[in-house]
Amino acid sequence: MTATRVCALSELEQDTARRVEVEGVPIAVVLDSNGEVHAIGDTCTHGDISLSEGFVEGETLECWAHGSAFSLRTGRPLNLPAYEPVPVYVVQIDGDDVLIDPNLKKEV
Template sequence: MSAQKVLTLSELTQDQAVRVEVNGVPMAVVLDAQGEVHAIGDTCTHGDISLADGFVEGESLECWAHGSAFSLRTGRPLNLPAYEPVPVYEVTIEGDDVLIDPAVTKAVN
């Protein structure tokens, strides 16, 4: 599988998540305050809730339902009630295009 265009940079608003689906894999895509684009699994590991409906704060995305925040860089939960990480996907920017390969996840350290 290879990276696919999921949206354009102009479709992203700083510090707001956008839900996309690539080959059936739901992701939350975020343009952070530093201008970096992140893609993490869109489903909260605590409550099966879309993270794209949550709140971006710094380098985290908080689930609106129960308040678990996940690192945009590692996918690790930063607080309870979630304790399992979400996947983090490699993002490639080509011009204005945001490309993601759902088969390529970043290693969680």
């Protein structure tokens, strides 16, 4: 598989999650306060809630429904009630294009 363009880098708002879908896989794309782009699974492992509707703080994305925060780097939950991690995807930047291959997960 090859990476798919999901959005323009210039379209991302800092400290805000954006939901994209690649090959049927929901992914939350985040431009953090340091200017780094992250891509994690968009579904909270606790309650089947879209994480992209949550809150970005530092290097975490917090589920709006129950408050579990997930690391943007590792996908691991940092607090309960979630205890299962979400997948983390490799992000490629090509000029202004943000590219993600849902079959290429980061090893953490």
